[in-house]
Amino acid sequence: MYGMLLESVHYFVQKEYGEDVWLEVLKVSQCKYTVFNTHQVYPDHIMADLARALESITTESYIDIMNFFGKCFVRYFSNYGYDKTIKDIGRTFTEFLESVDNIHSQFTLSYPKMKSPSMYLTEVDEKGCVLVYRSIRQGFTHYLMGQLHEIANHLFNLELQTEVLDSQFSDVNGKKIVIVTFRLNFDNEQYMKMKTEKAAHLETTPLSPFSCDLLLRLFPFGILFNPTMAITGCGEKIIEVAGKGGKEKLLLKPITKYFRLRRPKGISFTWKNTFYLKSVMFEVELLRGELMKTNLLECPEEKKSTEEATIEIEGKSISPYSLRRESQPGLKNILLKGQMQYLKDINAIIFLCSPVINDINELPDLGLYLNDLNQHGLSKEMVLAGWHHNSKLELMFDKAEQRATELENSHALLDTWKRRGDDLLYSMIPKSVADRLRSGSSPLSTCETFDNVTIMFCELVGFNSSTVEDAMELVSTMNAVFSCFDYLMDKFDVYKVETVGQIYMAVSGAPEKSETHASNICDVSLNMVEHVDQLQIPSGTKVGVRIGIHSGPAVAGVVGIKLPRYCFFGDTVNTASRMQSTSTPGMVHISATTKSLLPDGKYRFDERGSVKLKGKGDMETYWLFENIL
Known part of the structure; x- marks a missing residue:
């Protein structure tokens, strides 16, 4: 369907229900178009999707909404002067109904891809008529009824009542056609009087056969x-x-x-x-x-x-x-x-x-x-004057549609690049923090204090990068191992902070606060040890990890203009780093503070004893194991 039909819905939903409701309708219907172009062709299902979305938001039924959409179109096309065209078709509403197909035929010059329905009258009397409606589009019966009511009321000053007598489907040239028969009740005395007078005139002026x-x-x-x-x-x-x-x-x-x-x-x-x-x-x-x-x-x-x-x-x-x-x-x-x-x-x-x-x-x-053309009428004059020639106009419409298609493709490309940009931004900065920055908040406003988080440092060990070949092998191995770790972060609700050389840093409890931050870090750490042991390194190199964990308060915020990072600061970070540096390959080294936050019975601990940490002195630490009982 052409965009003008959807434009009318857009305009009157905003007018009747407000801008917020229209935005919600677009969201619920998952419509990718925010505006509609008059001469652009859109999928037929958009109208029904918008009606169902509005039904779910308001208390009105789908039938009433489609009826409302039909009335909206009649009100809207009056802005283009098409109401004058309808009034000039005939003196009565019945004459308009008899000429609907002719109106559609004339509008194909302006809307060459219009798939118009067909309508004709089978019975006409003083109380109304019977209208047969045929269309390749399904689900627009009540939309048509809304249009007829609005035209009868506002253009012909008639009170119209409609009744569906029959509805069926037919196959015409391989296409499924919906056929609906209506009874239209209105004051049709003027048309019947004109018809009677015309018949009487013909009877009083007999002509020879x-x-x-x-x-x-x-x-x-x-x-x-x-x-x-x-x-x-x-x-x-x-x-x-x-x-x-x-x-x-x-x-x-x-x-x-x-x-x-x-x-x-x-x-x-x-x-x-x-x-x-x-x-x-x-x-x-x-x-x-x-x-x-x-x-x-x-x-x-x-x-x-x-x-x-x-x-x-x-x-x-x-x-x-x-x-x-x-x-x-x-x-x-x-x-x-x-x-x-x-x-x-x-x-x-x-x-x-x-x-x-x-x-x-x-x-x-x-x-x-x-000379083969009719001698009467204007057939010859129209050909000579080129009144039928509309190729330039069609070319203009084709170019307009081409530009609309290009614009649509540009919007789609823009959405793709925006999504890629978002993915890249979210890989450097947490989504909640990045969204605050994009909304206009200053970078300083992202700085936040967390009362209790759990921080983990993990180091890859078992490398010797004395040569260029060794360095290339190290990079390849780190990529395989760290990619595996990235997958585990999402699984256990842990945020990857950064990687520096062979060190991998992660945190739980920030930026999204969590009561189970210590358990989350311990679970992911044990899985990291297990996955590294099972991971098949392309070069065949045997690698290991040593992990250190500590819990406590920390401060986090975005730092830097070029390549900004979401960084953590505080004594908890330093302590977790010392726990990692004093750990041994294949082991998870935790502090007493972290141990006190873990639930009973879920893990097994081996007391390591007092360990001297640089800048911290002696601390009681533990080895963490999974409880297999």
Whole structure:
């Protein structure tokens, strides 16, 4: 659907419910568009998604919301002056309903990719009418009802009541079509009075009958067919286009064999549809390919091979199998546009039409000449003046759509790079701290004191990097080991602070406070020891880790402008570093402070005794093991 429909929803939801509700609707519906462009085409499901989101936020039902959306569109398009177009269609609401398809047809110039529904009336009386609605879109029944109510009320000053009589699905040309029959109740006396007066006028001015041949001479592209959809008469130009023996070729043959219905869209080419849509503009395509096949099959020279059979057009013999549509002059399909009229006297329908020609240069491709067009009307003048020529306008719309697509792609690329930037930022600074900085807070405001955290230092041991080859092996091994550690950090709710050389630092309890920070660090430390023992190093080098842990207060904040880091400061950091430096490979060395914070029965401890730490003196420390009992 075009963006104008969604623009109307955007505008009136903001107006009726407020900006906050609209933002919440976008969030709940997971709509990636924050604004909608009038001439850009969007997926059909967005409208229903927005309605369901608004239903979940408000107390209104989905049906009422879709009805509201339909009314919003009518109110919104009045800003573009389209309400004047509707008022100028006819004097009554019924005349508007009879001409809806014609309105859609006219708007295809401004909205060339519009997939408009089809509507026609089957019954009309003084109390209203019966409307049949057909569309390839499903779920828009109540949206249409909202539009009809708003048009009847505000443009024709009528009170309208709608009732769904029937709803079903049909398959037309491989497409699933929804068909809904409505009963529209309103004051229709004015239309019925006009209809009665028109019929009385015709009765008081009787005219002498004339033959259908005269009618077909007046409309040289006209087609006459009966209720069985068999062709009973053709204009002289249609017969000429059919080639040699054209009259015998077309008469009493099914009209669907040589003609294809192009508009109204979404309906099949049947007697019922053409009868009820007699007030709608039709577009029917003459299939030159089918005519060529008929010429080939009726070739009198039976011995001639299929490859040698030819078709004579304008005195030229051309093989139909060497042709492609529009590849040869005079072989392009002809699009006929006009109105279906029912002839009661002979129980037939005549298609009064003219060929659609964009400009005079297209005539040779169609195999037509200017003198072939109707002598009455403005067909010739329109071709000469180029009134039908809209290629420049279509080109302008194509460019606008291309720019809209490029803008959409740019937004998608921007989102991708923003996400990558966020991932990079969050790898250096905790998400909660980074979001505060992006909201405008100063770096100093990120400094925070934590009463109790647990800090771990881990060092890789077992390397000898005396040569360049050894150094490269060290880097490769550290990458494999530290990547494994990074995975464990997320698993145990531990924040990786930094790596300096072969030292890996992590903390729990900051920046997100946790009551189990000591257990988290101890669990991840024991897993680190276990994973290093099992890790397959590409070079085959046997590495180990020695880990030190201490708990206590600390201060943390963002430091630096270039490559900013989230750093920790305080005596707890220094003590944890000393615990690591005095540890032994494959062991987890913890302080008495950390041991006091661990739950009973979960871990096993071996008392190491008093250990002298630089700058701290003697401290009671322990080896930590997992309790396997």
